Amino acid sequence: MSDFNSLAELVIKGDYNGAQTLTQRMVGNGNDPLEIINQGLMAGMNVVGVRFKAGDMYVPEVMMSAKAMSKGIEVVKPLIADKDMPTAGKVLVGTVKGDLHDIGKNLVLMMMESAGFEIIDLGVDIDAEAFVKAVKEHKPQVIGMSALLTTTMLSMKDTIEALKEEGLRDSVKIIVGGAPISQGFADEIGADGYAPDAAAATDLCKRLIA
Amino acid sequence: MKKIRSNSIEHSTPLLQWVSEGQIEQIHLATLEVLERTGVKVDHPEALQLLKDAGCIVNENRVRIPSWLVDECIRLAPSKIVVANRKGERVMPLEKNRTYFGTGSDLPYTIDLETGKRRRSTKKDVELACRVMDYLPNYDFVMSYAIASDQSAKVSDLHQFEAMVSNTVKPMIVTAHDEINMRAQLEMAALVVGGKEELRKNPFLILYSEPISPLVHTNDGLGKMFACFEYGVPVVYTPGILSGATTPVTKAGTIVLMNAEALAGVVMAQLKQKGAPIIIGGGATPMDMRTTATLYGSPETMMNYAIMTQLSQFYGIPNFTEAGCVNAPVPDAQAGMEAGTGILLAQLMGANLVHDVGYLEGGKTGSLTFLTMCNDFMDNARYMGKGTRIDEETMAVDVIDEIGPGGNFVSHAHTYDHFREEIWAPKQFNRSFWEIWEEQGSKTAEDHAGDLAKEIVATHTAELLEESIRQGLNDIISETENVKATMKRERKARS
Numbered sequence: 001m002s003d004f005n006s007l008a009e010l011v012i013k014g015d016y017n018g019a020q021t022l023t024q025r026m027v028g029n030g031n032d033p034l035e036i037i038n039q040g041l042m043a044g045m046n047v048v049g050v051r052f053k054a055g056d057m058y059v060p061e062v063m064m065s066a067k068a069m070s071k072g073i074e075v076v077k078p079l080i081a082d083k084d085m086p087t088a089g090k091v092l093v094g095t096v097k098g099d100l101h102d103i104g105k106n107l108v109l110m111m112m113e114s115a116g117f118e119i120i121d122l123g124v125d126i127d128a129e130a131f132v133k134a135v136k137e138h139k140p141q142v143i144g145m146s147a148l149l150t151t152t153m154l155s156m157k158d159t160i161e162a163l164k165e166e167g168l169r170d171s172v173k174i175i176v177g178g179a180p181i182s183q184g185f186a187d188e189i190g191a192d193g194y195a196p197d198a199a200a201a202t203d204l205c206k207r208l209i210a
Numbered sequence: 211m212k213k214i215r216s217n218s219i220e221h222s223t224p225l226l227q228w229v230s231e232g233q234i235e236q237i238h239l240a241t242l243e244v245l246e247r248t249g250v251k252v253d254h255p256e257a258l259q260l261l262k263d264a265g266c267i268v269n270e271n272r273v274r275i276p277s278w279l280v281d282e283c284i285r286l287a288p289s290k291i292v293v294a295n296r297k298g299e300r301v302m303p304l305e306k307n308r309t310y311f312g313t314g315s316d317l318p319y320t321i322d323l324e325t326g327k328r329r330r331s332t333k334k335d336v337e338l339a340c341r342v343m344d345y346l347p348n349y350d351f352v353m354s355y356a357i358a359s360d361q362s363a364k365v366s367d368l369h370q371f372e373a374m375v376s377n378t379v380k381p382m383i384v385t386a387h388d389e390i391n392m393r394a395q396l397e398m399a400a401l402v403v404g405g406k407e408e409l410r411k412n413p414f415l416i417l418y419s420e421p422i423s424p425l426v427h428t429n430d431g432l433g434k435m436f437a438c439f440e441y442g443v444p445v446v447y448t449p450g451i452l453s454g455a456t457t458p459v460t461k462a463g464t465i466v467l468m469n470a471e472a473l474a475g476v477v478m479a480q481l482k483q484k485g486a487p488i489i490i491g492g493g494a495t496p497m498d499m500r501t502t503a504t505l506y507g508s509p510e511t512m513m514n515y516a517i518m519t520q521l522s523q524f525y526g527i528p529n530f531t532e533a534g535c536v537n538a539p540v541p542d543a544q545a546g547m548e549a550g551t552g553i554l555l556a557q558l559m560g561a562n563l564v565h566d567v568g569y570l571e572g573g574k575t576g577s578l579t580f581l582t583m584c585n586d587f588m589d590n591a592r593y594m595g596k597g598t599r600i601d602e603e604t605m606a607v608d609v610i611d612e613i614g615p616g617g618n619f620v621s622h623a624h625t626y627d628h629f630r631e632e633i634w635a636p637k638q639f640n641r642s643f644w645e646i647w648e649e650q651g652s653k654t655a656e657d658h659a660g661d662l663a664k665e666i667v668a669t670h671t672a673e674l675l676e677e678s679i680r681q682g683l684n685d686i687i688s689e690t691e692n693v694k695a696t697m698k699r700e701r702k703a704r705s
Contacts, residue, residue, distance in 0.1 A: 055500050058499035058500055059454075059497070059499045059500070059502060060454070060459075060499060100422055100426065100428055101422060103452060103455050103456050107455070107502055150316065150318060150357050150359065150363070150366070151363060151364075151366070151367075151387045154363050179318070179574060180318040180357075182318075182319075182330075184330070197501060197502050197503075198502055
């Protein structure tokens, strides 16, 4: 088995110490850092994605694989210029104003991170102004808003309106999610997409950015 | 002379104990360790001050609670909380081993009884669910069931309360957006019963408020709770969790963490007001590791509730748990299994407030058909919970002797006297022979329940509130809506 295949295999198994050690060895052997990411670490993660979707892998196993991938990336990142770092896209996420529930948002961002997205997590209780400010600062391709409470989900619309007022609406795609959210609600408030769970949210982002 | 049995123990109801008393103490001690070592986060200024004054170690909003204080507050919390119905009748004493069933609150979706289609819930759904539960005898209390999402979001909770109190006399558990809306509901409740004194004497509502796992106590959650204590209204203060995400994945770890959150609530409640009526427990649901769904109808939840009920009995504090809430999206065989086992276990354990009965799709979708079906499930569980009567009369040795070998019992007076209590008769289950079942339209249990739900909706209304009270309730809703609108304008002007 090539080192690349072994590395992918370690990612799939979630062996983060193994992945880190092998990545170091591969760098020492003169392998191209970008190839290590694409043919080793990401290749493993792609298999994980497929297996998770098929129901053959579970969330904690995906999380451990993601950890193995990022341990490897930590090793090679200093060797790659920022502009050359492969990324699936930049996503800004936050739980909306008045809502302090963050487990749903966290699951989404962990799944997205594991699919190679760069994530900016604003945290909880984020109002429209804070979203606007963060969009200006980070220039994400996608904004994800999360709400658990039916009383707070309406503030998603405030954020969309605020982005319009600032002339930023067309610069980003907006996706929404959370227990009380539906496709109908997403359409109603003028969001670009809705996903019922974390895996679907990741796919949605890929589609919107593609 | 009556024959007496000496040195004998009788169980009037079945005895079910999930873990030993020693294991319950083990969980209690682990909980004390969490509160003293890790502590909790408290985002309510008054609560923080109370905790500090009582001897807790407070760093900013992180509070470490000494175990002696927890033990003392457990002793102060009432072991009996009597809840009345709307008419002031003290129908629901929450005390050790008494079990009451009711539904849950705030379902975003409803399967329409007429069209069979799933759609967003409306205020009308709250009204209909309360009328159905007002009629069905095994529902002891109600919650809103649906979200009044067709009403102004700022005061949708007040609309739900108005719909509940207008459509059932049964005790109710309410939810509130924040302290302002809670106080509005308390004013509405006082209006219904003829004043604050009447409400304090015989509260007919309970607030459901919650910490956020892990170990966070919010300003809103505590503010609502403290407001209720001013009115003598009891509070359920319990977390809804996801094992493996917001708590440890292990059942014991889940219970320890939830218990720590509940007991921190007990401490704050008792520091606010000695003897404050607080109810502990919560929704101990694991996360499905494939879909991330919240698993309500799972064996783990029921196993957790068995232990949490034992814990509350150990503390002598009434508890709140759930059953009859399923992950099945429609009222099918899976739903029956999920609901039935949970309801039975809650009954046998003697949990106090068993809510969420009649929830579909992991607490997202409601259906009057399923709500109605569950009435029979609860009836079945209560029947089993009553236990088996064993005495001279029921052992029937005389009757067996009288009939003798080869006879039959069907026409005997003993059968006539006892068959109604000895053989349970469900309202909606199919028990006919195939040909007869076909002749009667080949209806499923779901069809029967749907028919009954339609009949109740068409014919049953709860005792009406006086017109002046109804007007007063609507006035409070309008006033609160105005207050909220003004607050929003002021916030906007400031920013």
